[in-house]
Amino acid sequence: MSQTYEEILQGMLDRVPSNVDKREGSVIYDALAPCAFFLAQQQFLLDNYIDLVFSNTAVGEYLDRAVADHGVTRKAATAAVRQVSTDMDVNIGSVWGINDLTYKITELIAENLYKAECTTVGAVGNWYTGTLNPVSNVIGATATLGEVITAGTEEETDEALRERFYNKVRMPATSGNAYQYKQWALEVSGVGDAKVFPLDRGPGTVTVLVVDNNKGISSGLPDIVAEHIEEVRPIGATVAVENPAAKQIGISASVMLDGSKTLEEVETAFKESLRDFLSGMVFNSGNISYAKMGGLLLDTPGVEDYDELMVNSQIGNIMIENKEIPVEGVITLTEAD
Structure with a gap:
């Protein structure tokens, strides 16, 4: 068990004969205090070191090392692949930009519709849509950045890597x-x-x-x-x-506000809570609880109470089939009179 600086110092002083002055400022106290402080530092570092060598507490590169012996490696960040539509044929390999990002045309999907890969890895490649500006020497063509084909992702987090490691060993x-x-x-x-x-x-x-x-x-x-x-x-x-099939979860309700939030703020916060809840249900449940939907709404900041709650236009649980996942549908909240 680790000891604090004070505990180490007191243990040292307890071993000094009682006929020696051990008060703070005495020769023996001043001689032992730096040593006790150094030992406390070493114990702190040793505790941290132990945390870094076990998979349940390791972080960063130390977690990479801890799981590598079991054949698990951290997933690298990936680039987004997007649809790009043009008003005329453009060359495969041409590069287009929007804001601070560029996209390289990689494949023809259909007439004037292409796949393009973001040259910057990570989720940032999923964010923007709109008119692209040519970076390559492209004359006369206009292009628009469209839907995400394959989402760009960030490097795998410690928690995601740890969970995947647990799945493998268990x-x-x-x-x-x-x-x-x-x-x-x-x-x-x-x-x-x-x-x-x-x-x-x-x-x-x-x-x-x-x-x-x-x-x-x-x-x-x-x-x-x-x-x-x-x-x-x-x-x-x-x-x-x-891909699984998407089961839309649409919710409508009349809400009584407590005055701390506007209806728009309540609806935005509720949608965020609902997305988090539904993502946790993916592949984990065959049932979306009507009662839990009500609980989410009632726990939303600004909501005092609610009435007329409908989930997919009905009062009751929503069943999710084996090959379906729940996703956010149309959310309609109205303020009670």
Whole structure:
């Protein structure tokens, strides 16, 4: 057990004969105090060092080292892939900019519709939409940055890496069983969670559903995951990687405000709470509780009470099928008279 500076110093003084002056400022006190302070520092550093070598407390590069022996590595940041529409043909490889970001055209999807990859990795590549300005020598063409095909992601966080490590060591993943397919899917940058359906289309088949780091649907993610699994899976299995179906959760209610927030502020805060709640339900529950929706609304700052709460136009729980995930639908709050 670690001791404080005061405890170490007192322990030293207790071992000095009682006929020696041990008061603060005495020769023996002043001689022992720096040593006690140094030992307390070393104990503090040793405690921190111990925390850094165990996977449940390690952070940063020390966590990378702690999990590496089990074959787990931190997922790197990835670049966003976006749709770009143009009014005429443009060259593959041409570069376009918006704000401080640039996007490189990588593939033709359809006439005047292209895939473009952000040259900056991370979630920032998902943020902007609108008119692009040519960075390459492009004459006469205009381009618009459209929807996200594959979301850009930040480097995997310590907590996400730790959770993935726990999943690997706690779940018996062998011989291409369901746990192993989930682990293979989670190894791909941008994958926030996965759900596996063995024998989904008959013997020798596996279906894997994937969501992104925000527990949402990313249209380009299944192809990336499928490519990775194809490299590592056992011979013989037929694997399909897909997005789950989105189950819209729409909510309407009449709210009584307590005067501290406007209706707009309440609605914004409630939407944020609802998104967090629904993301926690992804692949974890087959039921969206009507009572919990009411609890979220009542816990929203500015709400004193509510009435006429409807979830998907009904009073009652909402069932989520095996291959569905709940997502935010239309939220309509009105102020009670």
